[in-house]
Amino acid sequence: MKITNYFLPALLLFAVAGCDRLEKDVMSAPDDDTLDRYGLDTVKLGDKRAEAGKQLQALLDKPMQCKPGKTGLGDSRKAYVLEECTATPANGEVGNLWDEKLSFFKAVFVENQLCSLELQLKTSGDYEALYDAHGKKILNLFGKPDEATAKGVVWQREGDEATLKDLGNGRINVEIRNKKVMQALHHKG
Template identity: 90%
Template sequence: MKITNYCFSALLLLTVAGCDRLEKDMLSAPDDATIDRYGLDAVKLGDKRVEAGAQLQALLDKPMQCTPGKTGLGDKRKAYALEECSATPVNGEVGKLWDEKLSFFKAVFVENQLCSLELQLKTSGDYEKLYDAHGKKILNLFGKPDEVTAKEVVWQREGDEATLKDLGNGRVNLEIRNKKVMQALHHKG
């Protein structure tokens, strides 16, 4: 896909921020080889539970509620430790990320490593302002997108995937996951 096509489909529907600037930011975004793992500013996929949990808790207004369990991965006959963490909204919010309101939070740890993170931002819906504040940061975290449509941007590495979706009315969903582990997760024991 040519870089000019990104101007028509848009990162977070942010093309109103200007195709020239978006194109320049996309060209200067890091390549996959320079990005170790996908994640947020201080927490990355594969981080240990204790460190990742502390960084994620800093985003939230109230303590995470975590449910421990066991799971199988694919066809392996071993039970792996699973922990799913979420946050209960208060007045429709669970915390903040990048000065934007978080309305949903879910983290999944398998064998004490962060394997999936799903967040929903509740923004003003002013995509030009959002791009000004966060567009370059998102490109620096995930690099050049692999797929872009009018409602979704997808970044893929060999084992990781990040998806940014416009849900409408200023709601933006960000999901970062280890593809291999999350696809192999098939049941809880």
């Protein structure tokens, strides 16, 4: 773990819950070497499009809208299959995750593998209740935090990254991505 003094304040974006419990939960979270890939409960980065698509669709109220295309990665001259999937909101919502409302959804597949997932939860803003309901689950999915600020938490593995940001007014952004693939998509030479 890169930090020791910053993860408690950052996870307080979920809870003003007792520091003893929070510290205990962080310390009992899995280490990076015990986690396979970052992801949600049933879908992980690197999962094949067919299975990941089914699992992600289960979160949504309406079918995903996917735009197929091709892209290069970095300086590579090869064209890779790219698919970006989003969800159209109805009354400001696209679905549910962990019994919280989703207001935004985007998944990116490259070569039929899930490479990025971005979600926005629209919650009550009661961070103590959110931590009680979801804090330990998130720590079990992502492990011990690597970086933290008062507005967000970052988990990093060699190839994957997960970020959790407090956007204010009870809105929480969750982004899970394959760092190498997503950086190559944005840094084409």
